[in-house]
Amino acid sequence: MHRKEKRPGINELRTYLSANSMDLFEEFAYHLKREYDLSCAPAVYTMNYGWVFRFGRSNLYLIDKIKIIGDSFCIDDICVEDRDSLTAALKLADTLYAEGFGERLKIHSAQKSAAQYERTKSRLEREKKEIESMSSKINKNNFNKYRWSPKISRQKLKTLYENDAKMLQDEELIDDIGFALYARCLQGRDERVLIETGKVRCHNCGKILNYSKGLMECDCGYQYLFRDYMRSFRKNNMPSGSAQHIFNNFIEKWQCAQNYSVKMQIIDELVHEFHINLVTGVKGRFVGINLIEGTKKQIEELIVSLAYSNTYKDSKDNFMHNLKNDRVSK
Numbered sequence: 001m002h003r004k005e006k007r008p009g010i011n012e013l014r015t016y017l018s019a020n021s022m023d024l025f026e027e028f029a030y031h032l033k034r035e036y037d038l039s040c041a042p043a044v045y046t047m048n049y050g051w052v053f054r055f056g057r058s059n060l061y062l063i064d065k066i067k068i069i070g071d072s073f074c075i076d077d078i079c080v081e082d083r084d085s086l087t088a089a090l091k092l093a094d095t096l097y098a099e100g101f102g103e104r105l106k107i108h109s110a111q112k113s114a115a116q117y118e119r120t121k122s123r124l125e126r127e128k129k130e131i132e133s134m135s136s137k138i139n140k141n142n143f144n145k146y147r148w149s150p151k152i153s154r155q156k157l158k159t160l161y162e163n164d165a166k167m168l169q170d171e172e173l174i175d176d177i178g179f180a181l182y183a184r185c186l187q188g189r190d191e192r193v194l195i196e197t198g199k200v201r202c203h204n205c206g207k208i209l210n211y212s213k214g215l216m217e218c219d220c221g222y223q224y225l226f227r228d229y230m231r232s233f234r235k236n237n238m239p240s241g242s243a244q245h246i247f248n249n250f251i252e253k254w255q256c257a258q259n260y261s262v263k264m265q266i267i268d269e270l271v272h273e274f275h276i277n278l279v280t281g282v283k284g285r286f287v288g289i290n291l292i293e294g295t296k297k298q299i300e301e302l303i304v305s306l307a308y309s310n311t312y313k314d315s316k317d318n319f320m321h322n323l324k325n326d327r328v329s330k
């Protein structure tokens, strides 16, 4: 992999590796994720080997030079091309972890969280002073007030599936749920784009405000701090980020969905989707968190318990399979 221009992600990797090597690479990635919670970091360019891949956590790498040679990937002098060489590569990774890396990672993580704690403390002090210096301009009733499109209720989703399994097509309920998902996905998508270009949409009147370092004031009287707005976006789990294409896909499909069974199909697909690591393709958090009320555990229990008619059984099977992989990794 020697062309320097573009950092390769999973799609580029697929074009370089043979299908067999790609499977082996994914299996290697799953193993490191499951056993040690190590992920594949974005590729880095080296003079000698071109693009190389690294596996680690918190900027500490267990393996820092996976080279792509021909259509396979190589770790040290092991070129992974079949089961035997994969086993050798996994054994090397296990040995490296057991012989010092695990311990180093533990110490590193402890130091990192201590440093993080100090940074958070001084940030909070700094921000408190900042707010105090603006206090004469802040109108508390209109300051940092957000209206995020709500998540959907677990009970409603449950009722929808129960009815569906009994062949009851509740048109009103499915529209209620679908449009709520649609509004939330749309707001996540649109406001993410605004944030990336340094803008904010006023949640009271809809006007677009340009970034400024201090207080951002809308004509309608509402006031925002850019960083608080971004934090609120994240804290509310607004749909965006690595699963953006999943939400976009729902937006497109929902706009065209004309009958109950199509609507049910696309809602079902959405609630079972997972965020996927863009480098390794490893499945991570499921997107239900961004869309359904409740804790991760409550939502997981709900999705597992949903009563299914046969039409949607495939996605439940996939979901269970992914969840099982996810659980093993804990």
Ligand SMILES: [Zn+2]
Binding pocket: 202, 203, 204, 205, 206, 207, 218, 219, 220, 221, 222
């Ligand atoms: Zn406004």
